[in-house]
Amino acid sequence: MIATGNLAVLGAQWGDEGKGKVVDLLSPAFAVVARSQGGHNAGHTVVVDGDEFILHLIPSGILHPGVTCVIGNGVVVDPAALFAEIDQLHARGLDTAGRLLVSSRAHVILPYHRDIEAAAEDRLGAQRIGTTSRGIGPSYEDKAGRCGVRIGDLADARPGGRLAALIEANVAERNRTVAGPALDWRAVLEDAAGVWPRLSPLVADTSRYLHDTLEARRPVLFEGAQGTMLDIDHGTYPYVTSSNATIGGVCTGLGVGPRALDGVLGIVKAYTTRVGEGPFPTELDEPLAERLREWGREYGASTGRPRRCGWFDAVGVRYAVRVNGMTALAMTKLDVLDNLDELRICTGYRRGGRVLIDPPATIGELAACEPVYETMPGWAGRGRTAGVTDERDLPAAARAYLARLEALGGAPVAIISTGSDRGETIVRPDSPIGRWLAACVPAGEHTR
Ligand code: IMP
Numbered sequence: 109m110i111a112t113g114n115l116a117v118l119g120a121q122w123g124d125e126g127k128g129k130v131v132d133l134l135s136p137a138f139a140v141v142a143r144s145q146g147g148h149n150a151g152h153t154v155v156v157d158g159d160e161f162i163l164h165l166i167p168s169g170i171l172h173p174g175v176t177c178v179i180g181n182g183v184v185v186d187p188a189a190l191f192a193e194i195d196q197l198h199a200r201g202l203d204t205a206g207r208l209l210v211s212s213r214a215h216v217i218l219p220y221h222r223d224i225e226a227a228a229e230d231r232l233g234a235q236r237i238g239t240t241s242r243g244i245g246p247s248y249e250d251k252a253g254r255c256g257v258r259i260g261d262l263a264d265a266r267p268g269g270r271l272a273a274l275i276e277a278n279v280a281e282r283n284r285t286v287a288g289p290a291l292d293w294r295a296v297l298e299d300a301a302g303v304w305p306r307l308s309p310l311v312a313d314t315s316r317y318l319h320d321t322l323e324a325r326r327p328v329l330f331e332g333a334q335g336t337m338l339d340i341d342h343g344t345y346p347y348v349t350s351s352n353a354t355i356g357g358v359c360t361g362l363g364v365g366p367r368a369l370d371g372v373l374g375i376v377k378a379y380t381t382r383v384g385e386g387p388f389p390t391e392l393d394e395p396l397a398e399r400l401r402e403w404g405r406e407y408g409a410s411t412g413r414p415r416r417c418g419w420f421d422a423v424g425v426r427y428a429v430r431v432n433g434m435t436a437l438a439m440t441k442l443d444v445l446d447n448l449d450e451l452r453i454c455t456g457y458r459r460g461g462r463v464l465i466d467p468p469a470t471i472g473e474l475a476a477c478e479p480v481y482e483t484m485p486g487w488a489g490r491g492r493t494a495g496v497t498d499e500r501d502l503p504a505a506a507r508a509y510l511a512r513l514e515a516l517g518g519a520p521v522a523i524i525s526t527g528s529d530r531g532e533t534i535v536r537p538d539s540p541i542g543r544w545l546a547a548c549v550p551a552g553e554h555t556r
Pocket of ligand 1: 124151242333
């Protein structure tokens with residue numbers, strides 16, 4: 109264990125920034141990796157020696173046998189999805205026994221949540237959110253509505269008990285609002301309670317566990333899901349997910365205080381993507397979007413949907429740095445830009461006669477904004493970044509691009525990812541956070 113403090117890793121765009129790879133890279137230096145929000149809507153891709161793992165619910169730290177993983181109270185858990193993920197890891201030789209904990213306070217996703225979500229998206233028609241259809245939003249709605257089922261509730265399925273009453277009422281509500289065949293609440297109850305024997309060994313008071321871990325000075329990595337622009341408060345509401353993907357979500361979603369956080373690492377892609385509907389100021393037209401999508405394999409890790417692609421949006425990243433207090437950035441997928449002659453960076457949003465330096469609050473205002481671009485030379489034909497592990501080997505234009513993004517983003521870039529494999533990474537030791545992160549990465553992990 110080498111990390112000398114606790115680190116939060118958060119997305120600074122619309123998710124899919126490459127958090128999985130960065131968390132995987134840093135995990136060996138931490139005792140615990142903890143997830144605080146979201147559910148199996150997330151798709152964290154990790155490539156180990158050419159072998160691809162996609163994790164949705166379980167923190168990416170699980171790929172390292174010495175790391176314990178925590179699914180916190182702020183996460184919404186679909187037990188079937190959790191078991192499928194555990195089974196998949198087992199099938200590939202990774203044992204999770206004894207090192208995966210689920211909060212008894214986490215809310216459960218039940219089949220009626222998916223039905224309610226599908227009906228809501230149908231009703232919205234052209235205004236639909238374009239969700240991942242996993243039941244995430246309705247499960248959080250029940251949580252806020254104080255009628256949600258929590259993991260701990262699954263222990264007691266007695267007739268007339270709390271779980272039975274909750275499910276009976278929630279299914280009745282679902283049957284009132286969703287067209288088609290009605291659900292039988294007794295069957296839902298039986299299925300929900302049926303997961304308990306397998307789930308119960310994992311269930312814990314994870315806030316207490318984290319407290320004890322922190323007291324013992326064992327380092328914790330807090331793994332975010334989605335990204336700042338998908339945050340329910342700070343994102344492009346209503347085209348957002350239903351949880352706080354920003355820094356506050358780490359504390360509320362795990363039951364830890366803010367002083368537990370020694371650093372906040374923001375993950376940014378060297379360009380921008382978004383999956384689902386909603387405003388996206390720097391979105392590219394086809395065919396350039398299509399080329400980026402192909403080079404970057406920009407298809408949703410959870411749903412397979414093609415991601416919308418656009419230029420780097422420094423307005424959004426600067427905002428994410430501010431909202432989360434990010435102390436450093438990790439820049440991913442620089443190599444995807446290797447074939448471009450010219451790059452654009454959005455430095456402001458023009459609205460009427462004014463240039464805004466912050467994203468406006470409403471989607472109407474955001475949709476009326478025109479990105480203000482700065483153009484920089486690309487490095488096509490003048491070197492490549494793919495697989496580079498020493499910054500001095502990057503083409504000069506790539507170094508200039510990074511320096512500009514860093515200046516506009518407002519936080520130092522400590523990690524540069526030049527490919528999907530663990531080894532295809534540059535960890536910069538030239539800043540305090542960079543030195544700290546470099547020390548976190550075991551020798552040999554970031555060099556070929
Ligand atoms: P939900 O989280 O399934 O409710 O979807 C709400 C919005 O968040 C949709 O635009 C989704 O595409 C987006 N979203 C949710 N999770 C992720 C993610 O992990 N990466 C990128 N987009 C996501």
